Amino acid sequence: MTTKTSSGRPDRHCPALLVSAPASGQGKTTVTAALARHWRRQGLRVRVFKTGPDFIDPMVHAHASGAPCRQLDLWMGGEDHCRELLWQAAGEVDLILVEGVMGLHDGSTSSAALAERLGLPVLAVIDASAMAQTFGAIALGLKLYRPGLDVAGVIANRVGSEGHARMVIESLPPGIVAFGALPRCEALEWPSRHLGLVQATELPDLERRLEAAADVVARAAPPRPAPVRFIAPVEAEAPPRRLAGRTVAIARDDAFAFLYPANVDVLEQLGARIAFFSPLADEPVPAQADALYLPGGYPELHLDRLEAATRTRDTIRAFHASGRPIVAECGGLLALGDGLSDLAGRRAAMWGLLPGEGWMQPRLVNLGMHAADLPEGTVRGHTFHHGQFESPLAPVGQTRAERDHGRPEAVWRLGRLHASFLHLYFPSNPSAIAALFDPATPPPGG
Template identity: 55%
Template sequence: MPACPALFISAPASGQGKTTVTAGLTRYHRRLGRRVRVFKTGPDFLDPTILERASGAPVESLDLWMVGEDACRNLLAEAATQADLILIEGVMGLFDGTPSSADLATTFGVPVVAVISAKAMAQTFGAIAFGLAKFRPQVPFHGVFANRVGSARHAQLLQEALPPDIAWTGHMASDAAIELPDRHLGLRQADEIDDLDARLDRVADALAATALAALPPTVDFTSTSSSDAHGSPPLPRLLDGMRIAIARDAAFSFIYPANLALLETLGATIAFFSPLADEAVPTDAHALYLPGGYPELHAATLTRNTRTAASIHAHAAAKKTIVAECGGMLYLLDSLTDIDGTQTPMLGLLPGQATMQARLAALGMQQLNGRHGTLRGHTFHYTQMTTPLDPVLTATRPHAAGPAAGGESVYRSGSIVATYMHGYWPSNPAFTAALFHGATL
């Protein structure tokens, strides 16, 4: 039976320290020799890099809408057969979004611990904990953990403020040596934090003496989906024999592990290359994928790296497919202007310009409806783009109505298909295969 100790780590809001606590707890249990599998709720490319470093295993996304309940259950059931502990990090606040972290925890019966930043508060901590625990009684609420605590006396005040039926799982002091650095899209990626392992070890040390370090209750993740009961048919090898080149480095790193796994399941072989290292697209690649990331932070390097640029131009000139998402799309434009107003030439393969802005331009779940069905995904970016191209498809927001339901555009120029939307490809393998074959969407 696929059962395993499991804990859902959430919070009342973003910025409370969920990732720090989840990664530190993972490191603590790994130091004890336990196999830990970590999952991240919702669409996220940044936190999983930290959690993967802590756990030593890929971090998959769980989302009842984007991934689907059956697929989430199957991922958890598989992990339960391999791990001694499953940790799930929530997204935003416990009840934020549709579906929310609370929905996910309730669906699978995973006990929730809320990390609450206690900086600049005392007894109000108890009120916040009470609200989180009682707002929806069906949520399997386990307890609270106080982060950024100023002193032992401060911790005592926080604990005394809790109602007696809400468990105190411990606290952690405010310490710049363990905080994870961030930027405009969220936390910095694991490879960009030079002392990440030392930070994770300090968090693990701090958590070792708390009740949070104890193994949580065991959860049964037995799948009840009809597809599991009768065995899922294998996916057709829609990309059989195709070789796909994928840009992967600090500028292009927003890649779901599930997307890569799907390409291989569909029969494709994958070859990675780094535009930041001025590596060329392999000449035998049939298709090219430029994922999202941070081209705006590396624009000067990208524009200097002429070997990569020439190889992408040659790939396009040969009418081979290019699939570009968000930052990958920006790289194809005529120019990219950063937050300081510096304009940098890009590849010039897609007509248009993009400009960074201080405010978020788009955020949330979206879906594309085309001749191959519905592809689900999300959008999250700070740039505004102008282009003379007309969209071939326009995404919609599944949880909005009226004008607010409009989403990102999909553009086609020659063999290029580009959009701000990050697709979760397992949501529609046929749509994914059509993307890489350059077929009509």
């Protein structure tokens, strides 16, 4: 169904749910992936989005749904960007799922705020393993805490028995629909490490896990979501194709996997050709590259292979010496240092382009939304890491944390090299990104 609007583009209608929870660790990622696979097995075209900054959960959702999983964030990308992504998806698929971030009401741009702003009904996943009738109280509190929020229903997760499931479902007040109860079982638990779940590409039994999780969800027989109206936003003017005819090489493997699909979209919209290569396989920077992007990931888990990647190292050094742009984020930054030490204190030599040493910490070093006021323009993004980096090279600036008292991140520049722990979200300022990757842009002060 479509409806003409003042934007000149029709509104679209598509069944949709935002899957959230009272807190992290309740099982919303697994439930979202299981629902996506369950409805995909029924022949539906499913698209999954992730609220807030995240790289690991979207990998699981992409495998579960068979389509890329993109971010929805009111601060990083803005409301119009979120509306555009949902509106586009509503014209292409049969069902939309959005996984929330942290607890439903957590943060200034919370999942609840996104759901209310964009008209998304909420499905709350509540870990019922240590409660009975309080389950209903929590569900009611989630619904009433923010006036206007549409809580379509709840899923009781990790119930101990059929009797326990009946007890928690019967505690729900009128007006809150039960989407089912899921038992405690291996199929609904996923391995994790310090930044979240283990990457999907590292799970050899990923398909088995997704199928088993979908089987569990299917037995709960969740009702199919109702259609949601997605209002057509005014079509944004396309940015100038400043990178037309340019090739951007992007490192992509298990050590450099933290890459937003939307970032690749922006580079392509700017006219760039994309060439992927694997440092873990000691592949050289593609010969045709005009700019290089080293995203984040888990370099600390692959010290020996990165130390041995001499062909990758030598071509990155030569690339920098030629004066072409390099953008390195978080794990990409750590790989460019003189050395990197893991949690056990084992050090490996890295690529020695950016002077300094990196090492991993057992506790989280920084987390939050940040903006970077770069010479090319202000770009928004986020930081989330257990790594530290010390360099004799003075930073050219620091990021601005979105929340009060947030810890800023250093930004280093060395010729056309830009390096920081900040993961940039390219849709926040495509023009600045074009300048950052354009070989014709002179280095700051040059």
